Amino acid sequence: xxxxxxxxxxxxxxxxxxxxxxxxxxxxxxxxxxxxxxxxxxxxxxxxxxxxxxxxxxxxxxxxxxxxxxxxxxxxxxxxxxxxxxxxxxxxxxxxxxxxxxxxxxxxxxxxxxxxxxxxxxxxxxxxxxxxxxxxxxxxxxxxxxxxxxxxxxxxxxxxxxxxxxxxxxxxxxxxxxxxxxxxxxxxxxxxxxxxxxxxxxxxxxxxxxxxxxxxxxxxxxxx
Numbered sequence: 001x002x003x004x005x006x007x008x009x010x011x012x013x014x015x016x017x018x019x020x021x022x023x024x025x026x027x028x029x030x031x032x033x034x035x036x037x038x039x040x041x042x043x044x045x046x047x048x049x050x051x052x053x054x055x056x057x058x059x060x061x062x063x064x065x066x067x068x069x070x071x072x073x074x075x076x077x078x079x080x081x082x083x084x085x086x087x088x089x090x091x092x093x094x095x096x097x098x099x100x101x102x103x104x105x106x107x108x109x110x111x112x113x114x115x116x117x118x119x120x121x122x123x124x125x126x127x128x129x130x131x132x133x134x135x136x137x138x139x140x141x142x143x144x145x146x147x148x149x150x151x152x153x154x155x156x157x158x159x160x161x162x163x164x165x166x167x168x169x170x171x172x173x174x175x176x177x178x179x180x181x182x183x184x185x186x187x188x189x190x191x192x193x194x195x196x197x198x199x200x201x202x203x204x205x206x207x208x209x210x211x212x213x214x215x216x217x218x219x220x221x222x223x224x
Contacts, residue, residue: 016061022160022188025150026055032145033059036119037066039088043144044113048123050149053187056123057093059149063121064091073118082106086117095141096124096131103134110140154181157191164192170199170209179211183218194218 023030029048035041050056060076067074073088079098082105083090090109092098098106106120113120124131128142152160158177165172172195184194198217202209 015065016058018062018066021055021058021062022152022156024152024156026147029059029147029149032147033063033121034066036089036121037063037072038070039067039072041119043119044116045110045120045122045141045144047128047141047144047146048121048149049126049128049146050123051151051187052125053189054149054151055188056149060091060093060121060123064089079106082109086112086120088118090118090120092120092122094124095122095133095137096126098133100134103137107134107137107140110137110143114140114143152188157181157186157188160188161191161195164195165199168196168199170195170202172209175211176209176214179214180218183215 018030018034021030032041032046036043036046048056048059064074064076067089074091075083075087075089076091076093077083078093079095079102082092082102084105086109090113092106095106106122110120112118122141124141127148128138128146131138131141158181161177161180162172176198180191180194180198184191194214194217198209198214201217202213205213207213
């Protein structure tokens with residue numbers, strides 16, 4: 001079995017939760033979403049933006065699930081299934097992908113939220129003004145709390161991959177961690193997936209986790 005096959009066979013990630021999100025410099029955002037999930041945030045719209053792989057979808061899913069746990073009426077939508085009436089909390093991921101009709105509907109739902117019906121939590125890859133959606137929708141998305149998701153620094157990434165390795169019973173050498181951070185994809189899901197693959201590959205070959213082994217895994221990924 002090649003490193004690539006091992007990577008594709010990795011088990012799905014654990015369900016997104018607040019406590020398995022590494023906040024880095026995003027603690028204020030995490031705290032605001034926790035308050036929102038409890039139904040105590042007095043805002044009618046919250047918008048989170050950042051690059052793909054940075055944790056936007058994780059946080060939106062975690063907020064949805066936490067809010068459900070607190071008994072709130074919550075709807076999670078990817079755009080095609082937006083409700084007609086505003087729930088207590090409406091979560092909309094990737095608003096940049098909404099079609100024309102969905103943009104109009106989200107605009108109307110934000111107006112309902114502004115009138116006291118609930119809160120819209122939305123996300124996209126960039127700030128509202130750069131989204132490329134209807135101008136009136138972009139304006140409304142910027143009316144509430146807007147958070148730019150700050151990427152993890154190398155120290156945060158190193159902590160994350162070492163914790164992932166430790167959870168698998170793997171002592172990840174510092175030089176291997178540095179190699180992954182230097183030559184691997186830098187988004188956290190990819191880094192964690194590589195740690196999983198590296199551990200499984202090491203066990204399958206009965207070889208220790210070294211820079212050479214990490215190079216094999218990354219080289220195989222790069223050629224696929």
